[in-house]
Amino acid sequence: MTDRMLTGAHVLIPSPFSGRDNRGMTVRSRFLRSPASACALMIVLVAAALLVDAPAAAENRSAPPAVATPWLWPVDGERSITRGFEAPADPWGPGHRGIDIAVHADQEVRSPAPGTVFFVGMVVDRPVITVAHEGDVLSSYEAVAPAVELGDVVDGRELLGTVTTGPHCGTSCLHVGVRVHGEYVNPLLFFGGIERAVLLPLASAPSAEDLPHGPPARSPR
Numbered sequence: 001m002t003d004r005m006l007t008g009a010h011v012l013i014p015s016p017f018s019g020r021d022n023r024g025m026t027v028r029s030r031f032l033r034s035p036a037s038a039c040a041l042m043i044v045l046v047a048a049a050l051l052v053d054a055p056a057a058a059e060n061r062s063a064p065p066a067v068a069t070p071w072l073w074p075v076d077g078e079r080s081i082t083r084g085f086e087a088p089a090d091p092w093g094p095g096h097r098g099i100d101i102a103v104h105a106d107q108e109v110r111s112p113a114p115g116t117v118f119f120v121g122m123v124v125d126r127p128v129i130t131v132a133h134e135g136d137v138l139s140s141y142e143a144v145a146p147a148v149e150l151g152d153v154v155d156g157r158e159l160l161g162t163v164t165t166g167p168h169c170g171t172s173c174l175h176v177g178v179r180v181h182g183e184y185v186n187p188l189l190f191f192g193g194i195e196r197a198v199l200l201p202l203a204s205a206p207s208a209e210d211l212p213h214g215p216p217a218r219s220p221r
Helices: 023-033 035-062
Strands: 005-007 010-012 081-083 099-102 108-110 115-123 126-133 137-142 144-146 159-163 173-180 183-185
Touching: 115 137, 126 144, 126 159
Parallel strands: none
Antiparallel strands: 005 010, 081 099, 099 173, 108 159, 115 126, 126 137, 137 173, 144 159, 173 183
16 A cells, blocks of 8 residues: 555545644645636735835835936026925925025026936916936926027026026025935035034123123112
8 A cells, every 4th residue: 555545535644744744735726726716816916016116115215316417507606595495295295395495586597417318488477497316317497488499408507597586586596406316405415514503602601791780779668
């Protein structure tokens, strides 16, 4: 008599390692032969894989790429930011998706880094120029009267246009926005890093010269 035992249509082979036969394996094989059970198992495995990979994928998508060389400032003159980046709580929430740079009317606006002109035209009621850079990065400028056309290849310091009147802040500022993989990030990440807070000195203690001289005045009785 061989060590193979027939049970119905299934062949059971004793396991030399566990001392038990493989009836458990046979039950599992019957489970996997069921189309509905196999489909359910596949759904569970796919869902588990997505849950494991989702946080890493989201982190990689939102993280801005490393910038080996900081971008050049898009306008000449003193660097003055009148309003900084304010990240919205959600993609449709209120915020300030860029920075406002102090400028004057007709001031030249130049490309901060090499790229290709991705968009030139009106967005609602303001003229906007968008440049596509390496790494799925887009930089946008408003309000700017264009000196380039769609598809133009630009280098760093290439003239994009001149500041014109726009509803955001007239001609007193240039609004600059940067998107990475379609999500807005702080442009200062590309213009040399986030500005650090400056601690102001504490008020100094009064000196002897600041104190009143003479005997203290007596209060009336």
